[in-house]
Amino acid sequence: MSRTFIISLYIFFQYTLLTFSQGQESIILDKIIAKVDNQILLKSEYDVAYIQALQNERSFEYKITPCKVFETLIVNKLMLAKAEIDSVVVEEKQVDAQLDRRMEYFIGQIGSKEKLEAYYGKSINQLKTELRKQVKEQLVAQKMQETITGKVKATPGEVKKFFSEIPLDSLPYFSKEYEIGHIVKIPTVNKNIKMVTRKKLENIREMIVNQGEDFAKLALEFSEDPGSSRNGGELGYFKKGELVPEYEAAALALKPGQTSPVIESQFGFHIIQLIDRRGNEFNTRHILIKPAAGDTDFDSAESFLDSLRTLIMKDSITFQKAAKTHSDDKATKEAGGMLTDRNTNSFKIPAENMDPLLSFMLDSMKAGIVTKPIVYRMEDGTEAYRIVYFKSVTQPHQANLVDDYQKIQQACLQEKKNKVINKWFNKSKSEVFISVDPEYKDCEVLQGVQLN
Numbered sequence: 001m002s003r004t005f006i007i008s009l010y011i012f013f014q015y016t017l018l019t020f021s022q023g024q025e026s027i028i029l030d031k032i033i034a035k036v037d038n039q040i041l042l043k044s045e046y047d048v049a050y051i052q053a054l055q056n057e058r059s060f061e062y063k064i065t066p067c068k069v070f071e072t073l074i075v076n077k078l079m080l081a082k083a084e085i086d087s088v089v090v091e092e093k094q095v096d097a098q099l100d101r102r103m104e105y106f107i108g109q110i111g112s113k114e115k116l117e118a119y120y121g122k123s124i125n126q127l128k129t130e131l132r133k134q135v136k137e138q139l140v141a142q143k144m145q146e147t148i149t150g151k152v153k154a155t156p157g158e159v160k161k162f163f164s165e166i167p168l169d170s171l172p173y174f175s176k177e178y179e180i181g182h183i184v185k186i187p188t189v190n191k192n193i194k195m196v197t198r199k200k201l202e203n204i205r206e207m208i209v210n211q212g213e214d215f216a217k218l219a220l221e222f223s224e225d226p227g228s229s230r231n232g233g234e235l236g237y238f239k240k241g242e243l244v245p246e247y248e249a250a251a252l253a254l255k256p257g258q259t260s261p262v263i264e265s266q267f268g269f270h271i272i273q274l275i276d277r278r279g280n281e282f283n284t285r286h287i288l289i290k291p292a293a294g295d296t297d298f299d300s301a302e303s304f305l306d307s308l309r310t311l312i313m314k315d316s317i318t319f320q321k322a323a324k325t326h327s328d329d330k331a332t333k334e335a336g337g338m339l340t341d342r343n344t345n346s347f348k349i350p351a352e353n354m355d356p357l358l359s360f361m362l363d364s365m366k367a368g369i370v371t372k373p374i375v376y377r378m379e380d381g382t383e384a385y386r387i388v389y390f391k392s393v394t395q396p397h398q399a400n401l402v403d404d405y406q407k408i409q410q411a412c413l414q415e416k417k418n419k420v421i422n423k424w425f426n427k428s429k430s431e432v433f434i435s436v437d438p439e440y441k442d443c444e445v446l447q448g449v450q451l452n
Contacts, residue, residue, distance in 0.1 A: 005097050033437040034070075036077035038084065067443040074436070075425050079144040080137055081432050088147070090139040096242055098135050099128045104379045112381050113226050120425070124227035125236060130172065145417075148424050154413040162400055162412035167273050171399045173408040178362060179391040182339035183300040183308065183322060184329040184376060186384040187293035197291040203263045205271045214284060215259065215273045222279075224268070225288040228278060233285035240280055249274065251284045269284055291385075301385045306375040309387050312370050319370065319389045324371050328384065346406050348394060 034041035050069045083089075103116075103124055111114050117123055121223050122130075130203040133193035154162075204222055207213040216232025223229035240248065247270060268290035275283040308326060311317045323337025332339060341349045351359050361371070369390050376386040394403050401408060 019132065020255075028170075031437075032437065034074060034077065035433070035435050036074065037432045037434075039077040039079040041073055041077055046070060046073060047069075062292050067440070070440050071443050071448065075421060076137075076141045077246070078425060078428060078432065078434070079141045082428060083140050084143045085432075088140060088144055090136065090143055092239065092242060094101055094139055095132060096137045097132065098139060102135070103128065103129070105382055107379065118224060123230065127238075145421065148316070149417040152413065152416050152420055154416060158263065158416070159405070159409045159412045160401065162415065163399075163408050170420040173398050174394070175396050176351040177350075177394045178351065178354065178359070179347050179393075180339055180349065180358075181319060181323060181372065181389040181391065182332065182376075183305065183319075183327040183337050183388045183389075184378065184384050184386045185305050185326070185373075186328040186378075186380045186382060187297035188299055189291045189293050193294060193297075194269075197289050198262055201269050201271055201289050203267070205259060205262065208271075208273075215287070219287045222289065223287040224290050228286065229443070231285075233287055234275065235284055235286065237276075237278070237281040237283045239281075241385050248285070251282060280416065288366070298383075298385070302373045305387050307383050309370050329378070329386075344407060346409065346410075348406070361388075362390055362393070365390050389422075390392060 021381055026436050031043040032040050033043050033046060049072070050064075050066060053064045053069050053363065092102055107116050108115050110119065114123055116127075120127060169270060188357075204218055208218065216234070219229055219233030223233050225233070228235050235243075236257050240252075242248075243251075244265045244267070246263050246265040250263045251272050251274055252268075254260055255273070256276055258274055260270075260272040263272070268288050270286045270288050272284050272286045275285060277283075304326075308317075308322055312319050320336030320338075323333050327333040327337055329337075338347050340347055341353055343353070365371070367390055371388045371390075373385045373387055376384050397403060399408070
């Protein structure tokens with residue numbers, strides 16, 4: 001695993017541990033270093049944020065200091081306090097989607113759900129539950145920030161002025177960067193395999209409904225959902241709208257103790273048992289079996305991409321249009337298949353942030369080439385094929401407006417947003433109660449704030 005991923009995983013687990021510790025007073029006694037109305041800032045939360053800031057430090061930003069991290073956290077806490085006062089909320093579906101994306105990322109990096117769960121000793125659902133509060137607060141703060149800075153823009157003139165004011169000896173030096181895109185094809189499971197999978201699950205249902213077998217015991221034996229199988233298939237309580245529609249509709253049609261017919265969702269085939277309903281929430285257990293793509297399905301996906309590559313190389317269709325029409329990677333298809341750097345959201349990806357095997361392959365290619373289909377494991381662990389488009393490479397260089405305009409524009413925009421946020425903070429801090437630990441009394445943004 002890369003150093004970046006190890007640090008990211010550490011940060012993720014520290015946030016999860018922090019959430020758990022807040023509900024278990026006997027496990028960790030943490031120090032409160034600031035209060036903003038009902039919002040509290042813990043020392044451990046600050047420590048994790050500082051590590052994350054150092055990891056994500058950007059070339060055009062000011063040097064990360066302990067005070068700047070503390071000030072940022074105080075501003076975020078004020079945003080949360082003001083959001084509560086102003087009734088700014090985010091939907092639970094947004095929280096679920098963000099949690100899913102984070103889990104998919106870590107699963108993709110570590111290799112599988114099983115490895116992630118083994119690493120931490122908890123199911124995916126447990127990790128999501130323990131991380132949920134932090135994710136929701138981050139989304140609320142982001143929404144509040146958007147209301148404050150949403151209209152801020154950086155004009156070309158402002159970008160040029162921003163860049164011209166950077167001393168020459170302070171201009172960052174960028175390593176080799178690539179612009180690449182891909183088109184992903186997930187093998188489509190053929191009908192015969194689906195029929196066999198459905199039949200297997202129908203036989204399991206028969207054992208439960210007509211032979212009196214225990215649902216939880218069979219879930220432990222047969223279910224391919226590692227997050228719930230170890231708990232007898234139990235998912236825990238969910239609200240309406242939080243699970244995929246097919247699953248929810250089947251579950252809510254049941255009475256407690258009843259078992260559903262076999263249903264199909266994007267995850268595979270399920271049978272569901274309703275455990276309990278309380279108001280708008282319901283608890284179920286399920287047995288999931290996923291139909292596995294066979295060799296012929298993978299051959300078909302490879303052949304499809306090979307034919308598509310031929311059309312692209314003959315200029316019969318652009319790579320971008322082909323990606324939007326045919327790619328199974330939802331995260332990139334709307335951007336014409338182009339990949340972005342996770343830290344900067346730029347289409348230019350530093351060589352050190354890329355898969356080493358992909359970087360090595362590109363070094364032997366010419367720009368403008370599309371690779372033949374290659375095996376690809378998606379972030380959620382799904383095996384697929386992809387073709388990779390090598391659009392361009394930028395050699396190591398000192399920052400300039402021609403090659404790095406997008407980065408410079410983002411840095412300029414962020415500086416403008418920071419000024420707006422600071423102005424908002426100075427105006428709003430008098431509307432709420434703020435107290436901080438004397439250790440941070442010298443931070444500029446805290447002038448005039450009460451000390452503990």
